[in-house]
Amino acid sequence: MQKNISSYSRAIPLHALALGIALALPSVAMAEVAADATDFDEIVVTGTRTEVALEDSLVPAQVIDREEIERSQARSLQDLLKGRAGVNFTNQGGAGKLTTLFLRGAESDHVLVLVDGIRVGSATSGLSMFQDLPVDQIERIEIIRGPRSSLYGSEAIGGVIQIFTRRGGTGFEPHLRIGAGSHNLREASAGFSNRGERGWISAEGAYQETDGINACRGSEALFQGCFADEPDLDGYRNLSLSLRGGVEIGDTLAVEGHFLNADNDNEFDGSRFGGNETSNTQRVLGGKLAWSPGTRVKVTAQAGRAIDKYHAYFREAGTRRFVDNFDTRRDTASVQADIAIADGQLLSAGGDWQRDEVTSHTGFTVTSRDNTAAFVEYQGKFGAHQLQASVRNDDNEQFGNHSTGSIGWGMSLGNDFKLNATYGTGFKAPTFNDLYYPFGGNPDLEPEESKSLNVGIGQYASAWNWTFNVYETRIDALTGYDSFFNLVQVDEARIRGAELTFATSIAGWDLSTQLSYVDPRADARLTAEGADNPNYGNLLPRRSPRSGRIDIDRSFGAFRFGTTVSGASARYDDAANNMRLGGYGTVDLRVEYAVNADWSLQARATNVFDRDYETIAWYNQPGREYGLSLRYQPAR
Numbered sequence: 095m096q097k098n099i100s101s102y103s104r105a106i107p108l109h110a111l112a113l114g115i116a117l118a119l120p121s122v123a124m125a126e127v128a129a130d131a132t133d134f135d136e137i138v139v140t141g142t143r144t145e146v147a148l149e150d151s152l153v154p155a156q157v158i159d160r161e162e163i164e165r166s167q168a169r170s171l172q173d174l175l176k177g178r179a180g181v182n183f184t185n186q187g188g189a190g191k192l193t194t195l196f197l198r199g200a201e202s203d204h205v206l207v208l209v210d211g212i213r214v215g216s217a218t219s220g221l222s223m224f225q226d227l228p229v230d231q232i233e234r235i236e237i238i239r240g241p242r243s244s245l246y247g248s249e250a251i252g253g254v255i256q257i258f259t260r261r262g263g264t265g266f267e268p269h270l271r272i273g274a275g276s277h278n279l280r281e282a283s284a285g286f287s288n289r290g291e292r293g294w295i296s297a298e299g300a301y302q303e304t305d306g307i308n309a310c311r312g313s314e315a316l317f318q319g320c321f322a323d324e325p326d327l328d329g330y331r332n333l334s335l336s337l338r339g340g341v342e343i344g345d346t347l348a349v350e351g352h353f354l355n356a357d358n359d360n361e362f363d364g365s366r367f368g369g370n371e372t373s374n375t376q377r378v379l380g381g382k383l384a385w386s387p388g389t390r391v392k393v394t395a396q397a398g399r400a401i402d403k404y405h406a407y408f409r410e411a412g413t414r415r416f417v418d419n420f421d422t423r424r425d426t427a428s429v430q431a432d433i434a435i436a437d438g439q440l441l442s443a444g445g446d447w448q449r450d451e452v453t454s455h456t457g458f459t460v461t462s463r464d465n466t467a468a469f470v471e472y473q474g475k476f477g478a479h480q481l482q483a484s485v486r487n488d489d490n491e492q493f494g495n496h497s498t499g500s501i502g503w504g505m506s507l508g509n510d511f512k513l514n515a516t517y518g519t520g521f522k523a524p525t526f527n528d529l530y531y532p533f534g535g536n537p538d539l540e541p542e543e544s545k546s547l548n549v550g551i552g553q554y555a556s557a558w559n560w561t562f563n564v565y566e567t568r569i570d571a572l573t574g575y576d577s578f579f580n581l582v583q584v585d586e587a588r589i590r591g592a593e594l595t596f597a598t599s600i601a602g603w604d605l606s607t608q609l610s611y612v613d614p615r616a617d618a619r620l621t622a623e624g625a626d627n628p629n630y631g632n633l634l635p636r637r638s639p640r641s642g643r644i645d646i647d648r649s650f651g652a653f654r655f656g657t658t659v660s661g662a663s664a665r666y667d668d669a670a671n672n673m674r675l676g677g678y679g680t681v682d683l684r685v686e687y688a689v690n691a692d693w694s695l696q697a698r699a700t701n702v703f704d705r706d707y708e709t710i711a712w713y714n715q716p717g718r719e720y721g722l723s724l725r726y727q728p729a730r
Contacts, residue, residue, distance in 0.1 A: 140208070140236040140256040142473060142482065143245050144432055144442060149554040152482050152502035152514045154179065154239040154563050154593065160260070163229060165647060165656065167684045167698045169281070169302070169721065171224045177643025177660035179593040179608050180239045180253070184636050184709040185225075187309025188716050189277075190330025190360045193225040196637050198239055198567065199589040199614030200252030200544075204522055206242070208256040209378045210338075210352045212398035215249075217422035217450040220525040223402065226356050226376050228334045230271065230283035230300040233260040239593070240565065241520035241546045243498040244484040247446065247467050251520040251544045251569065259336045259354055262287035262294030264730070273696075273723030277327075277716070278305040281723075293341035303331040310363035312712045319712025320363045324370065328361040346386050353379045369406030369417040377401040390434040397427040421453040422526075438475035444468070450526070458530045460537075463491040465523075480504035480514075488521075492529065496521055496541055510555045520544040528573055528581060536581040544569045558598035566590045568617070576622035586617040587634060602648055609642035616669065632671045636710065638662035640677075654686040667711040678707035691729040697722050 137145045141153045148157060156179060168174035172183050172193050182196040194202035203220035206213065215222040235257050242250040268286040273279070285298035309328040312319020333356070340350035356376045364370035380398025387393075401424075406417040430444030446469070451462040469486035482502040489495050500518030507513055524539040545568050552561035572585035591612035598605055614634040621627050633639070640663040647656035661679030666672075684698040697720075704718040 138236050138238075140254050141238045141242065142442075142471065143430060143444075144440065144471075144473070146473075149512070149552075149559070150480065150504075152480065152504050152516055153242070154548065154550060154561065156237040156239075156595070158235040158237075160233050163232060164725075165654075165686075166645070166658070167686075167696055167721070167723075168229055169275075169279075171227055171229060173700075174229055174235075175237075177608065177641055177658075177662070178237065179595055180591070180610055180612070181237075182612070182637045182641060182662070185713070185715065186710055187328060187362065187713045188307045188330075189304050190225050190306070190332065190358060191309055191328070191362060191713075192221075193223075194221060195224060195255075197237075197252035197255075198565065198591060199612040199634065199637050200567065200569065200587075201522070201572075203525070204249065204251035204520075204542075204544075204569075206246055206248075206250040206254045208254065209354060209400070210259055210380060210398075211256070211382065211396055212378050212380045212400050213246075213424055213426055213448065214376070214378055214400040214402070215424075216402045216404070216420065216525075217424060218420045218452055218454070218526045218531075220249075220522075220527070223374065223376055226332060226358050226374060227257060228283075228300045228302065228332055228356060230281075231259050231298050231334055231336045231354060231356075233258045239563075240516060240548050241498075241500065241518040241544060241567075243520035244486045244500040244518060245469055245471065247448075247465070247486060247488045247498075248521060248523040248541070251522055251542070251546075251567070259338055259352060260285065260287070260296055260298050261338045262289040262296045264289055267728065267730070268726075269728075270726040271723055273721060275304075275698075275721030276719040277307060279303070279721065292343075293339070295339040296337070298334075298336045300334045301332070303329070305329050306361065307714055307716055308363070309361075310713050312363065314365070320365075322363045322365050322370070324363040326363075328363060330358065330360050332356060332358040348384045349381070350384075351379075351381045364408070366408045366410070366415075367417070369408045371407045371409050371414065373405045373407070375401065375403040377403075392432045393429070394432075395427075395429045398425075400424040400426075416455075418455045419453070420456070423451045423453075425449045425451075440473045442469075442471040442473075452526050457532055458526060459532070459535075460492075460526070460530045465490045478506040480506075482516075490523060492537075493523065493540055509553070511551065511553050514548075514550050516546075516548045518546050520546065524573065534579065534581060539573060539581065539583060540571060542569060542571050542573060542583070558596065560594070560596040562592070562594050564590075564592045572618075580622075582622040584618055584620065584622045587614060588617040589614040589634075604645075604647040606645045607643070609640070611640055612637060613639060629669045629671075632669060633666050635666050635668055635671075638665045638677065652688040654688075656684045656686075658682040658684075665709075673711050675708050675711060678705050680705050692726055694725045694727075695722070696725060 138148045138155045141151050141155050180198040184194050186192045197205045207222035238254040242254045266288045270284045272282045281302040283300035287296035306328045310320035314321050314323050336354040338352040342348045358374050360372045378400050382396040385393045402422045404420045408415050426448045428446045432442045435441050446467045448465045467488040471484035474481045485499040487497045498519045502516035504514035521541040521543050523541050529535050529537050548565040550563035567589040569587040571583040574585040576582050593610045595608040614637050616629045616632045618627050619630050643660040645658050659681050663677040665675050680701045682700045687695045700719045
């Protein structure tokens with residue numbers, strides 16, 4: 095059974111906010127934004143489902159583009175996103191192991207993940223497999239912090255992360271990368287894109303394999319950690335392919351299609367009941383049609399399918415035995431009309447349809463459900479003021495109707511300063527595991543609900559940009575277990591936090607920095623049985639209250655040097671706050687040498703001081719690692 099590994103825990107006093115901001119290490123690289131929001135690289139679309147200049151986004155947003163991905167030399171999504179605003183990660187033992195993300199202190203299944211506009215993730219566990227989405231296939235990432243259920247429906251309580259796969263540039267552009275590193279890492283990727291006057295196409299392939307580390311130091315006899323005694327190396331292999339293409343038909347119609355498939359084999363420390371090997375598949379395919387009959391109207395229709403396959407096996411004494419499978423399929427379709435009702439006034443309306451299906455060796459009593467939704471959004475500018483409001487209703491086959499809304503206001507203060515405030519509600523539909531798993535599901539569960547308020551200020555000047563946001567989120571009807579291990583909904587959470595980001599270029603040095611403070615507390619005073627809740631006021635587990643990141647890069651002729659310093663404070667691994675995991679800080683170094691205009695060598699050293707730490711009790715993290723790669727990309 096796949097499970098959401100998050101639950102509840104204990105907190106530090108709110109007055110530690112100032113100390114947290116002072117001590118946390120930071121980083122986020124905000125994309126430079128031009129006044130004209132027509133270039134895809136200078137806009138954000140996830141926060142409003144329309145194209146908006148990043149600096150005009152009323153909800154806190156970050157953009158990571160392909161240039162930054164390559165410069166960082168990150169080899170996984172976890173490495174790329176660690177320490178960024180509002181982000182907390184956990185990982186069960188290195189490359190390819192289960193990796194979960196907490197956004198703004200919300201649960202790990204309270205973040206909506208999209209790939210090229212298609213909703214992904216397991217319908218049984220509610221989790222998205224971040225560890226299996228290859229960075230070599232990614233063109234850019236948009237991170238929206240705060241609820242967006244009023245536009246997307248379920249799951250978008252903590253925020254939305256949208257991943258865009260690589261697409262065509264200008265003309266014919268091939269590229270190649272081969273690399274090797276610690277723990278017998280072998281990897282290669284290659285692809286090309288070609289763009290003509292009316293059409294474009296891109297194709298990418300990537301391979302990554304590592305012998306890994308010993309994922310877990312648990313014990314079966316002592317009933318600790320992974321409850322297994324397997325002090326071996328736990329390897330991982332990922333083979334992925336992506337295709338994208340599009341064509342403009344006349345001046346008013348454009349059609350686009352995309353496909354991503356990632357097959358992986360993963361070894362971990364486990365038992366004959368849950369397995370110690372998996373063969374998984376993440377697949378996303380979809381198509382989009384955009385029709386612009388005039389300068390004031392645009393109609394977009396999109397359909398797609400996301401497949402999450404999880405097949406578990408147990409290997410012992412040279413034999414491999416099937417344990418279980420959890421295969422889920424999400425079919426989605428949407429239509430949206432954007433109408434410019436006046437200069438600076440945009441009205442959007444649309445509908446979404448979704449069908450989830452489960453195929454499993456485990457006998458679920460219900461294996462499919464439908465969801466239909468309608469939404470309306472308004473965006474307007476009035477001189478120095480900006481307004482955004484949206485409302486949505488979801489009609490789900492399992493729990494009926496559920497409505498959400500949001501409203502945002504912004505004001506330009508002069509000297510490139512901007513003030514904004516947003517309020518939004520969100521919800522999370524129960525998963526198939528929550529509802530129908532034969533060993534503990536509860537079909538009477540209702541959606542978890544949230545209310546969030548965010549106030550921010552920022553400055554987008556020509557030489558730098560910075561943002562500062564404070565927020566509070568309250569979540570009700572959280573799903574948890576009573577003393578008899580029955581799923582019930584009596585838990586509550588109150589989350590407060592603050593985030594600071596800053597980016598600039600000074601005398602050839604590129605500096606980006608970010609720090610986050612989050613105070614996520616269990617807020618239910620009573621247990622399901624009506625007794626006093628012993629965990630009331632505790633920190634929610636596996637979230638570090640303080641985290642951050644600093645990136646510094648500089649070019650010297652043919653060389654480019656960089657470092658990333660990231661860190662997180664101590665966290666608790668349990669709801670009772672009895673098991674404390676120490677804080678940590680790591681330093682990564684990287685260097686790149688341009689052999690000529692087309693070829694370059696990259697070298698990296700991560701966790702150079704060999705810091706020993708855990709994000710989940712008993713699960714190891716890699717120590718010092720090295721990597722070397724050769725990259726070919728013709729100069730444009």
